Amino acid sequence: MKDSHSKTPLLDQVATPDALRRMSDADLTALAGELRAEVIDTVSQTGGHLGSSLGVVELTVALHAVFNTPVDKLVWDVAHQSYPHKILTGRRDRMHTLRQKGGLSGFTKRSESPYDPFGAAHSSTSISAALGFTVGRDMGQPTGDAIAVIGDGSISAGMAYEALNNAGAEGRRLFVILNDNEMSIAPPVGAMSRYLSGLYAGEPPARLDELASDINQNLPATLREGVACVRELAGGLTASGKIFEELGFDYVGPIDGHDMDQLLMVLRAARVRATGPVLIHCCTVKGKGYVPAEASDDKYHGVSKFDVQTGAMAKKAASAPSYTSVYGKALRGMAAQDPKIVAVTAAMPSGTGVNIMAEAFPDRVFDVGIAEQHAVTFSAGMAAAGLKPFCTIYSTFLQRGYDQVVHDVALQGLPVRFAIDRAGLVGADGATHAGSYDIGYLSSLPGFTVMAAADEAELVHMVATAAAHDEGPIAFRYPRGAGEGVELPQQGEVLEIGKGRVVEQGEDVAILSFGAHLGVCRKAAALLRAQGISTTLADARFAKPLDTVLLAELARDHRALITVEQGAEGGFGSIVLHELARQGAFDAGLAVRNICLPDRIIEQASPEEMYADAGMTAEDIVATVRIALGLSEDAPSLDAAE
Numbered sequence: 001m002k003d004s005h006s007k008t009p010l011l012d013q014v015a016t017p018d019a020l021r022r023m024s025d026a027d028l029t030a031l032a033g034e035l036r037a038e039v040i041d042t043v044s045q046t047g048g049h050l051g052s053s054l055g056v057v058e059l060t061v062a063l064h065a066v067f068n069t070p071v072d073k074l075v076w077d078v079a080h081q082s083y084p085h086k087i088l089t090g091r092r093d094r095m096h097t098l099r100q101k102g103g104l105s106g107f108t109k110r111s112e113s114p115y116d117p118f119g120a121a122h123s124s125t126s127i128s129a130a131l132g133f134t135v136g137r138d139m140g141q142p143t144g145d146a147i148a149v150i151g152d153g154s155i156s157a158g159m160a161y162e163a164l165n166n167a168g169a170e171g172r173r174l175f176v177i178l179n180d181n182e183m184s185i186a187p188p189v190g191a192m193s194r195y196l197s198g199l200y201a202g203e204p205p206a207r208l209d210e211l212a213s214d215i216n217q218n219l220p221a222t223l224r225e226g227v228a229c230v231r232e233l234a235g236g237l238t239a240s241g242k243i244f245e246e247l248g249f250d251y252v253g254p255i256d257g258h259d260m261d262q263l264l265m266v267l268r269a270a271r272v273r274a275t276g277p278v279l280i281h282c283c284t285v286k287g288k289g290y291v292p293a294e295a296s297d298d299k300y301h302g303v304s305k306f307d308v309q310t311g312a313m314a315k316k317a318a319s320a321p322s323y324t325s326v327y328g329k330a331l332r333g334m335a336a337q338d339p340k341i342v343a344v345t346a347a348m349p350s351g352t353g354v355n356i357m358a359e360a361f362p363d364r365v366f367d368v369g370i371a372e373q374h375a376v377t378f379s380a381g382m383a384a385a386g387l388k389p390f391c392t393i394y395s396t397f398l399q400r401g402y403d404q405v406v407h408d409v410a411l412q413g414l415p416v417r418f419a420i421d422r423a424g425l426v427g428a429d430g431a432t433h434a435g436s437y438d439i440g441y442l443s444s445l446p447g448f449t450v451m452a453a454a455d456e457a458e459l460v461h462m463v464a465t466a467a468a469h470d471e472g473p474i475a476f477r478y479p480r481g482a483g484e485g486v487e488l489p490q491q492g493e494v495l496e497i498g499k500g501r502v503v504e505q506g507e508d509v510a511i512l513s514f515g516a517h518l519g520v521c522r523k524a525a526a527l528l529r530a531q532g533i534s535t536t537l538a539d540a541r542f543a544k545p546l547d548t549v550l551l552a553e554l555a556r557d558h559r560a561l562i563t564v565e566q567g568a569e570g571g572f573g574s575i576v577l578h579e580l581a582r583q584g585a586f587d588a589g590l591a592v593r594n595i596c597l598p599d600r601i602i603e604q605a606s607p608e609e610m611y612a613d614a615g616m617t618a619e620d621i622v623a624t625v626r627i628a629l630g631l632s633e634d635a636p637s638l639d640a641a642e
């Protein structure tokens, strides 16, 4: 085996984590240095979640060196910090494909590697999953220890406490590593975050080092070699994680998560001696070892491609403002006029744009941490108190608060305004982050009003409409990224509830679009026109209540009707089918087709590529129209085809 002075990089010796288990501790430290450089280099070329990955470099090396992965199950929470893990677990040569079409996922994924025992991307699931593995082990399944690695941001979610509660009572041997970098995407919030910081207040990293080496010196030789009692270590290193201890965990820490010797000592000790659940509290630095990341406000949480020397990100070509920023500004404008307007975010103030309102009205914007369930019911409470809450959550994360949407909002008819960002396919974050389901899961609820913005001007109108709507819950969805570049109104106009609009009038076919695919539909209409097919293009604006009058006219005046939406089956198209059946439109011979996300997972790629995969391009719409009209799919024109 080569030593650290060899010219061959240590990383080249690591085809799988077995190699780490044969390395000296000094080599593991050196390896971590190489790994960090490789992560920086890779992400500079692909973009991705850099800061979190840099913060767990030493921890990743130490975990794989001490535990017997993949028999032992290493479960990364969120898994946006799993890049070093991917490099060490046989995926190094494919890291340049990260987050791209056909490439490695930016998260752990069971289908990608046996070293990814549990997929993630939504937070706070790791302890539950790891506990599941321990039960599997205890019931004779071929599984070793389970180790959950969860961040200080992710441990703010209720689900993590449900798991701690269960695991503490179960008392099974389980390892939870609390990776505490005092950061979520934004600075962390909440009393638990304050409590965790309090555990090492006054103990800067240097002091932790001293503390550890003092302990090491005072330990018996056997213990120094790693045969240590977790309890003794806990006592030595402060042992004030009362809350965890009272839940039934052995608490170890806080330890310096960048000090390989401390990490190895504590992990080895825990592995040898633990009989029940153990929580190891590791202090790390988000962005560790890359100056531009450490110096930045967001610690390079999520970055585009960048220059390694300077840290400068690749500039995006000038385009229209993002939907998110249009929302943030519209909300701030409405809040200036109406003191009852408040906003709620679940740990995504800048991602959702509510930071723009917070600049002007800090006391009326609430970041509740990663706690979507609470965000919804908290909003419901404020609505019940007479306020006008804008509960602003990505479509994919609102899924976690669904029972609250049903039980606390819909059944009580409370006027919570749901601003649903990242609706539809989002690109590199892939299927876990796709906002595919909200149209269906909200429109099925009695009393809900559900809108989708066709462009950023429409979004401004929908913010105004939601602000004015006190009759019950109302939601409006809009996609990730830049708008269409349309002119923005000075002031949002309150839309008539349940009324759509005709955008282009034609005769042969009607395309009824719901939301931000309207631009693609326009292109399809132009292509159809060039083929001699005259198209009416309508923007439904509302999935619920549906504009039944507009629908009846479209059905009456055209040979075919096509619905288009950026959402899954069971959404807008299904609502339209119900209504057409009610109106007897099928009896009259109307041809109907629904264009929506197909009933399968659309894998990561650019949003355009994902929509192409889904069969939702302008050309796909044209082909669908032609088939609905009884024409050949690819004939050049109506005349030629007839």
Ligand SMILES: Cc1ncc(C[n+]2csc(CCOP(=O)(O)OP(=O)(O)O)c2C)c(N)n1
Pocket: 051, 052, 053, 055, 078, 080, 081, 121, 122, 123, 150, 151, 152, 153, 154, 155, 181, 183, 184, 185, 286, 301, 346, 347, 348, 370, 372, 397, 400
């Ligand atoms: C349920 C859910 N809500 C929100 C997010 C968005 N999100 C991803 S990472 C993150 C911050 C996580 O903080 P932490 O666990 O401390 O990890 P760090 O980024 O600091 O390494 C958030 C809010 C998510 N992935 N899942």
Ligand SMILES: CC(=O)[C@@H](O)[C@H](O)COP(=O)(O)O
Pocket: 049, 078, 080, 121, 185, 302, 351, 422, 426, 429, 480
């Ligand atoms: C890991 C995670 O869930 C977030 O960091 C997410 O990737 C952010 O997505 P946006 O870039 O769309 O805000």
Ligand SMILES: [Mg+2]
Pocket: 151, 152, 153, 154, 179, 180, 181, 182, 183, 184
């Ligand atoms: Mg954190």
